[in-house]
Amino acid sequence: MLAFLRKHISSSLPSSETLYRSGLVRLFSFQENLSKRASPTEAELLGMSTRMRYYYRKMDDPVWRRARCDRQLKYWHDRRTDPEFIQKEQRSRQKYFDKRPYKGGPLQLPTTIRTWLNMLTDEQRTGLAWKTHIPVFTSEAQVRTCSTCENTPARGSKLWWKQINNQSDHRDESPELFECHSCYVAKGMPDIMPKGHESHVWGEHRSRPKP
Ligand SMILES: [Zn+2]
Structure with missing residues (x-):
């Protein structure tokens, strides 16, 4: 055969x-x-x-x-x-183990947050009660200028944080402000999470917050 x-x-x-x-x-x-x-x-x-x-x-x-x-x-x-x-x-x-995805250090927080957001659907992401910014994911990288560090990454990014405008009367005039992922996550742990998930503890073998 x-x-x-x-x-x-x-x-x-x-x-x-x-x-x-x-x-x-x-x-x-x-x-x-x-x-x-x-x-x-x-x-x-x-x-x-x-x-x-x-x-x-x-x-x-x-x-x-x-x-x-x-x-x-x-x-x-x-x-x-x-x-x-x-x-x-x-x-x-x-x-080798020091380089693994999440060990609890502050340096790994951006990756952890991005991975978690990437796993959610668009409805789940926007459905969360974000306080200051909403994550905006796009399939292609977008070149934008960060409102905090004023950097414009040449290759762009697929994830930007759009500022939530509370003043409804200036909605049409004020431009949309975007923050880069590192600037947003740099604010630290309880502030960056949506309402209801502030006390979440990230770590290996721990569940991710569910929307
Ligand atoms: Zn920035």
Whole structure:
């Protein structure tokens, strides 16, 4: 069945080389590739570095392979039991965890708020009782000038905070004021949340406020 499929596919498709590179035919011809890779020709060997040439000439020797495997196992065993190596690994792991989405630090608050708002629908977002600004999401980035920091991001932003105008008589004359996301979130935690969600505590494995 496999042989039939392989024959059928390779005859019906234009170039097996491009297909092999794309990984399509690899499913059917894995064994062939393995044996091809395992025995390079003399000309190929001459083009290799001394180290690789030595490896390919020795690789069929079971005793040499066993010794090589043991050497590598010993190397990694020594490293894993080396206290200096363990410390180094712990440090790099800590570095990775420090970069994770939310750890409670103030620096991650903008991302957390944006992610939460992004998950809501338009009705849910506008339905919340915002106090000073309403979040405005657009599918394309909008270039606007922030009313607080007066910066105009060249690439724009998909999220802007529109100021709520309480004076109804000047509604037509006063221009719409927008604030950038970082300026809005910089006001701090209880102020930026809508009414009813001021006491929400953000954090990993915690639920997001529901509108
Ligand atoms: Zn700003």
